[in-house]
Amino acid sequence: MGIHYAKLENNALELINCDKLESLKAQRSPQIEMIFIDDGSTDATGAMLDAFARTEPRAKVIHERNEGVSAARNRGIAMAKGRYIAFMDADDALEEKALSTLFQAAVRTGAQITSANHTLFDMEKNCRVPVKIDPVVPQPSEIVREIIHMHRICDKLYVRELFADGLKLDENVRIGEDALLNLQLYLHAKSVAHIPDHTYVYRVHERSAMANIGMYSQAHQPMLHSMSAILTCEGVKEFY
Secondary structure, eight states: OOEEEEEEESSOGGGOOHHHHHHHHTOOSSOEEEEEEEESOSSSHHHHHHHHHHHOTTEEEEEEOOOOHHHHHHHHHHHOOSSEEEEEOTTOEEOTTHHHHHHHHHHHHOOSEEEEEEEEEETTTTEEEEEOOOSOOSOHHHHHHHHHTTOOOOEEEEEGGGGTTOOOOOTTOOSSHHHHHHHHHHHHOSOEEEEEEEEEEEEEOTTSGGGOHHHHHHHTHHHHHHHHHHHHHTTOTTTO
């Protein structure tokens, strides 16, 4: 009953620091598998991940040519063997006992998707700002509405059976792929749960999407087109 943990990289050595890797190494319960996808990095990222894997038996490193974050996530999903799947972006970190907290809640509630709150960490100001998503309605259809309006960001644990029908990310979308993935998963989930704990740390820096709203909006146009296509295909676009 392990957790497959997908870690995605893309030429981001300066963002993969000891704190990030240590936050993964510190996740001792439940049993986890860490899969790192080195997405065509051109710096020393690959070597850093290989060195980490040599000291961490739960870690696997896959080196690929650069095809984008969606392709990297698809590769990680395809390799998953645990009961649950979680994702972590290149410039973020986990709180202590984050995965065990999500795992215990998933087992307790039987939810197919279990989410938690997160913390924003401003790397320039060196300050943390806890973010609380509240209230959270337990109906997946209402969470889909929130995703469409880009209002919902939180850490999540997914039961792997949600991916069993070959659900994949649109590999033409390189920004906002997480929203598309969640849109599809919540459209098919029968039960969801949200816990008040803060389990994930989003690092905000001068190059992050959250710090560049103008570029953020323009860069998300392919994602919005794909979102529209998904809703149309599912026959629910008019509903939303």
